Amino acid sequence: MGLTINELVAYATEKLHGGWSWDQTVGNIKETLKNEEWPPMAIDAMIQSVSAQLQQEQPPERPSSTTMMEMMQRMMDRINTLESEKAAHIQAAQANQAATNIAPKKRYPDPEPFDGTRSKYQGWKFTC
Secondary structure, three states: OOOOHHHHHHHHHHHHHOOOOHHHHHHHHHHHHHHOOOOHHHHHHHHHHHHHHHHHOOOOOOOOHHHHHHHHHHHHHHHHHHHHHHHHHHHHHHHHHHHHOOOOOOOOOOOOOOOOOHHHHHHHHHHO
């Protein structure tokens, strides 16, 4: 007896929304409970409980196909807007990166290579 009423209600709801008839759903639940060796009276009581709980719940309205198409169109418009904004940000970032990749001008020219003369070392050192 591992199945609870909430699990069976969820199962029945899923099957009914999936296109099964009430009789098919009840038959499947009864078969499952029989396989778990439930007593027949307990099975009937469980089916009545599931039925009562399903009647208390109001199933959500399924949107019509035109409503679905309108929602899909709004989603596509939002996606297109986001993609165009992303492309603009990427272009701006690439432009900024290109501007920062320009090497700055050197302030002072590189000193001439040291020729190894000891007497010229101090002067060369100061030019560096």
